[in-house]
Amino acid sequence: MNPSNRHSDGWSDGDFDDLEGAHPEGLGMQGIVEAVTAKGDRLTEATFRKYVQLGLLPRSVRVGRKGKHRGSQGLYPATTVRQIVHLRRLMAQGFTIEEIQREFLFVRGDIEALERQLERVFSAIEAAVEHRGEDDIVARSVTEARALGAQLLATLESVERRLSTKARMERAVV
Structure with missing residues:
Protein backbone atom coordinates (compact mmCIF):
# COMPACT_ATOMS: atom_id res chain seq x y z
CA MET A 1 0.00 0.00 0.00
CA ILE A 97 -26.10 16.88 7.26
CA GLU A 98 -28.82 18.81 5.45
CA GLU A 99 -26.30 20.20 2.94
CA ILE A 100 -24.82 16.75 2.44
CA GLN A 101 -28.27 15.27 1.86
CA ARG A 102 -29.09 17.99 -0.64
CA GLU A 103 -25.77 18.39 -2.44
CA PHE A 104 -23.67 15.24 -2.24
CA LEU A 105 -24.88 11.75 -1.52
CA PHE A 106 -28.19 11.99 -3.27
CA VAL A 107 -27.45 9.21 -5.79
CA ARG A 108 -24.24 7.56 -4.59
CA GLY A 109 -26.09 4.73 -2.84
CA ASP A 110 -28.37 4.23 -5.83
CA ILE A 111 -25.41 4.00 -8.21
CA GLU A 112 -23.74 1.42 -5.98
CA ALA A 113 -27.00 -0.56 -5.74
CA LEU A 114 -27.29 -0.47 -9.53
CA GLU A 115 -23.73 -1.74 -9.84
CA ARG A 116 -24.46 -4.68 -7.51
CA GLN A 117 -27.69 -5.49 -9.35
CA LEU A 118 -25.99 -5.39 -12.76
CA GLU A 119 -23.27 -7.71 -11.47
CA ARG A 120 -25.90 -10.21 -10.28
CA VAL A 121 -27.69 -10.05 -13.64
CA PHE A 122 -24.52 -10.49 -15.69
CA SER A 123 -23.26 -13.31 -13.48
CA ALA A 124 -26.56 -15.18 -13.84
CA ILE A 125 -26.64 -14.68 -17.62
CA GLU A 126 -23.00 -15.72 -18.03
CA ALA A 127 -23.60 -18.85 -15.95
CA ALA A 128 -26.61 -19.73 -18.12
CA VAL A 129 -24.64 -19.15 -21.32
CA GLU A 130 -21.81 -21.35 -20.05
CA HIS A 131 -24.17 -24.07 -18.81
CA ARG A 132 -26.16 -24.18 -22.04
CA GLY A 133 -23.16 -23.84 -24.32
CA GLU A 134 -24.65 -20.93 -26.23
CA ASP A 135 -23.01 -19.77 -29.42
CA ASP A 136 -20.40 -17.04 -29.76
CA ILE A 137 -22.97 -14.45 -30.83
CA VAL A 138 -24.77 -14.72 -27.49
CA ALA A 139 -21.48 -14.62 -25.57
CA ARG A 140 -20.38 -11.51 -27.50
CA SER A 141 -23.73 -9.85 -26.81
CA VAL A 142 -23.31 -10.47 -23.10
CA THR A 143 -19.78 -9.05 -23.21
CA GLU A 144 -21.08 -5.96 -25.04
CA ALA A 145 -23.90 -5.54 -22.51
CA ARG A 146 -21.42 -5.79 -19.63
CA ALA A 147 -19.25 -3.10 -21.25
CA LEU A 148 -22.30 -0.85 -21.71
CA GLY A 149 -23.21 -1.38 -18.06
CA ALA A 150 -19.69 -0.40 -16.99
CA GLN A 151 -19.85 2.68 -19.23
CA LEU A 152 -23.23 3.66 -17.77
CA LEU A 153 -21.92 3.33 -14.21
CA ALA A 154 -18.79 5.33 -15.02
CA THR A 155 -20.89 8.10 -16.58
CA LEU A 156 -23.27 8.24 -13.61
CA GLU A 157 -20.34 8.34 -11.17
CA SER A 158 -18.73 11.13 -13.18
CA VAL A 159 -21.93 13.19 -13.13
CA GLU A 160 -22.30 12.62 -9.38
CA ARG A 161 -18.67 13.68 -8.80
CA ARG A 162 -19.12 16.83 -10.91
CA LEU A 163 -22.24 17.83 -9.01
CA SER A 164 -20.50 17.19 -5.69
CA THR A 165 -17.44 19.17 -6.79
CA LYS A 166 -19.68 22.02 -7.91
CA ALA A 167 -21.30 22.09 -4.47
CA ARG A 168 -17.86 22.17 -2.81
CA MET A 169 -16.71 25.01 -5.05
CA GLU A 170 -19.86 27.04 -4.37
CA ARG A 171 -19.27 26.51 -0.65
CA ALA A 172 -15.64 27.66 -0.96
CA VAL A 173 -16.70 30.88 -2.71
CA VAL A 174 -19.24 31.81 -0.03
Whole structure:
Protein backbone atom coordinates (compact mmCIF):
# COMPACT_ATOMS: atom_id res chain seq x y z
CA MET A 1 0.00 0.00 0.00
CA ASN A 2 1.34 3.40 -0.94
CA PRO A 3 1.29 5.64 2.15
CA SER A 4 1.06 8.76 -0.04
CA ASN A 5 -2.44 7.63 -1.02
CA ARG A 6 -3.49 7.57 2.63
CA HIS A 7 -5.79 10.38 3.76
CA SER A 8 -5.39 12.26 7.02
CA ASP A 9 -8.19 10.14 8.51
CA GLY A 10 -6.07 7.00 8.08
CA TRP A 11 -7.96 5.53 5.13
CA SER A 12 -6.63 4.86 1.65
CA ASP A 13 -8.43 3.69 -1.47
CA GLY A 14 -6.56 0.41 -1.06
CA ASP A 15 -8.04 -0.03 2.42
CA PHE A 16 -11.53 0.33 0.98
CA ASP A 17 -10.75 -2.00 -1.92
CA ASP A 18 -9.37 -4.64 0.48
CA LEU A 19 -12.42 -4.43 2.74
CA GLU A 20 -14.87 -4.55 -0.15
CA GLY A 21 -13.02 -7.47 -1.75
CA ALA A 22 -13.03 -9.41 1.52
CA HIS A 23 -16.79 -8.94 1.97
CA PRO A 24 -18.47 -9.08 -1.45
CA GLU A 25 -21.68 -10.32 0.16
CA GLY A 26 -21.77 -7.31 2.49
CA LEU A 27 -21.38 -6.66 6.20
CA GLY A 28 -23.75 -6.54 9.12
CA MET A 29 -24.12 -3.34 11.09
CA GLN A 30 -21.67 -4.50 13.74
CA GLY A 31 -19.05 -5.37 11.09
CA ILE A 32 -19.32 -1.90 9.58
CA VAL A 33 -19.08 -0.19 12.96
CA GLU A 34 -16.02 -2.31 13.80
CA ALA A 35 -14.34 -1.52 10.47
CA VAL A 36 -14.80 2.22 11.00
CA THR A 37 -13.76 2.21 14.66
CA ALA A 38 -10.69 0.06 13.89
CA LYS A 39 -9.21 3.15 12.20
CA GLY A 40 -9.78 5.24 15.32
CA ASP A 41 -12.96 6.95 14.17
CA ARG A 42 -15.99 6.93 16.44
CA LEU A 43 -19.21 5.41 15.16
CA THR A 44 -22.02 3.96 17.23
CA GLU A 45 -24.80 1.71 16.01
CA ALA A 46 -27.26 4.50 16.86
CA THR A 47 -25.36 6.98 14.66
CA PHE A 48 -25.16 4.40 11.89
CA ARG A 49 -28.94 3.81 12.06
CA LYS A 50 -29.52 7.58 12.00
CA TYR A 51 -27.44 7.93 8.82
CA VAL A 52 -29.51 5.15 7.22
CA GLN A 53 -32.79 6.77 8.31
CA LEU A 54 -31.67 10.10 6.85
CA GLY A 55 -30.93 8.43 3.51
CA LEU A 56 -27.18 9.08 3.75
CA LEU A 57 -26.45 5.34 3.65
CA PRO A 58 -28.20 2.45 1.88
CA ARG A 59 -30.69 0.24 3.66
CA SER A 60 -29.76 -3.33 4.47
CA VAL A 61 -30.79 -6.34 2.45
CA ARG A 62 -32.26 -9.21 4.45
CA VAL A 63 -30.35 -12.45 3.87
CA GLY A 64 -31.58 -15.75 5.28
CA ARG A 65 -29.29 -17.86 7.41
CA LYS A 66 -28.83 -21.61 6.93
CA GLY A 67 -30.49 -23.76 9.51
CA LYS A 68 -33.90 -24.16 10.99
CA HIS A 69 -35.30 -21.13 12.81
CA ARG A 70 -32.16 -19.06 12.25
CA GLY A 71 -33.95 -16.03 10.85
CA SER A 72 -32.29 -13.51 8.61
CA GLN A 73 -29.52 -10.98 8.86
CA GLY A 74 -29.39 -7.45 7.50
CA LEU A 75 -26.37 -6.98 5.26
CA TYR A 76 -25.12 -3.65 4.00
CA PRO A 77 -22.84 -3.34 0.98
CA ALA A 78 -19.19 -3.22 2.02
CA THR A 79 -19.00 0.10 0.16
CA THR A 80 -21.00 1.56 3.06
CA VAL A 81 -17.73 1.99 4.98
CA ARG A 82 -16.39 4.12 2.11
CA GLN A 83 -19.58 6.20 2.23
CA ILE A 84 -19.32 6.72 5.99
CA VAL A 85 -15.73 7.94 5.68
CA HIS A 86 -16.73 10.23 2.79
CA LEU A 87 -19.63 11.54 4.87
CA ARG A 88 -17.32 12.20 7.81
CA ARG A 89 -14.84 14.03 5.56
CA LEU A 90 -17.60 16.32 4.33
CA MET A 91 -18.73 17.00 7.89
CA ALA A 92 -15.12 17.80 8.85
CA GLN A 93 -15.12 20.40 6.04
CA GLY A 94 -18.06 22.10 7.74
CA PHE A 95 -20.97 20.79 5.69
CA THR A 96 -24.17 20.12 7.62
CA ILE A 97 -26.10 16.88 7.26
CA GLU A 98 -28.82 18.81 5.45
CA GLU A 99 -26.30 20.20 2.94
CA ILE A 100 -24.82 16.75 2.44
CA GLN A 101 -28.27 15.27 1.86
CA ARG A 102 -29.09 17.99 -0.64
CA GLU A 103 -25.77 18.39 -2.44
CA PHE A 104 -23.67 15.24 -2.24
CA LEU A 105 -24.88 11.75 -1.52
CA PHE A 106 -28.19 11.99 -3.27
CA VAL A 107 -27.45 9.21 -5.79
CA ARG A 108 -24.24 7.56 -4.59
CA GLY A 109 -26.09 4.73 -2.84
CA ASP A 110 -28.37 4.23 -5.83
CA ILE A 111 -25.41 4.00 -8.21
CA GLU A 112 -23.74 1.42 -5.98
CA ALA A 113 -27.00 -0.56 -5.74
CA LEU A 114 -27.29 -0.47 -9.53
CA GLU A 115 -23.73 -1.74 -9.84
CA ARG A 116 -24.46 -4.68 -7.51
CA GLN A 117 -27.69 -5.49 -9.35
CA LEU A 118 -25.99 -5.39 -12.76
CA GLU A 119 -23.27 -7.71 -11.47
CA ARG A 120 -25.90 -10.21 -10.28
CA VAL A 121 -27.69 -10.05 -13.64
CA PHE A 122 -24.52 -10.49 -15.69
CA SER A 123 -23.26 -13.31 -13.48
CA ALA A 124 -26.56 -15.18 -13.84
CA ILE A 125 -26.64 -14.68 -17.62
CA GLU A 126 -23.00 -15.72 -18.03
CA ALA A 127 -23.60 -18.85 -15.95
CA ALA A 128 -26.61 -19.73 -18.12
CA VAL A 129 -24.64 -19.15 -21.32
CA GLU A 130 -21.81 -21.35 -20.05
CA HIS A 131 -24.17 -24.07 -18.81
CA ARG A 132 -26.16 -24.18 -22.04
CA GLY A 133 -23.16 -23.84 -24.32
CA GLU A 134 -24.65 -20.93 -26.23
CA ASP A 135 -23.01 -19.77 -29.42
CA ASP A 136 -20.40 -17.04 -29.76
CA ILE A 137 -22.97 -14.45 -30.83
CA VAL A 138 -24.77 -14.72 -27.49
CA ALA A 139 -21.48 -14.62 -25.57
CA ARG A 140 -20.38 -11.51 -27.50
CA SER A 141 -23.73 -9.85 -26.81
CA VAL A 142 -23.31 -10.47 -23.10
CA THR A 143 -19.78 -9.05 -23.21
CA GLU A 144 -21.08 -5.96 -25.04
CA ALA A 145 -23.90 -5.54 -22.51
CA ARG A 146 -21.42 -5.79 -19.63
CA ALA A 147 -19.25 -3.10 -21.25
CA LEU A 148 -22.30 -0.85 -21.71
CA GLY A 149 -23.21 -1.38 -18.06
CA ALA A 150 -19.69 -0.40 -16.99
CA GLN A 151 -19.85 2.68 -19.23
CA LEU A 152 -23.23 3.66 -17.77
CA LEU A 153 -21.92 3.33 -14.21
CA ALA A 154 -18.79 5.33 -15.02
CA THR A 155 -20.89 8.10 -16.58
CA LEU A 156 -23.27 8.24 -13.61
CA GLU A 157 -20.34 8.34 -11.17
CA SER A 158 -18.73 11.13 -13.18
CA VAL A 159 -21.93 13.19 -13.13
CA GLU A 160 -22.30 12.62 -9.38
CA ARG A 161 -18.67 13.68 -8.80
CA ARG A 162 -19.12 16.83 -10.91
CA LEU A 163 -22.24 17.83 -9.01
CA SER A 164 -20.50 17.19 -5.69
CA THR A 165 -17.44 19.17 -6.79
CA LYS A 166 -19.68 22.02 -7.91
CA ALA A 167 -21.30 22.09 -4.47
CA ARG A 168 -17.86 22.17 -2.81
CA MET A 169 -16.71 25.01 -5.05
CA GLU A 170 -19.86 27.04 -4.37
CA ARG A 171 -19.27 26.51 -0.65
CA ALA A 172 -15.64 27.66 -0.96
CA VAL A 173 -16.70 30.88 -2.71
CA VAL A 174 -19.24 31.81 -0.03
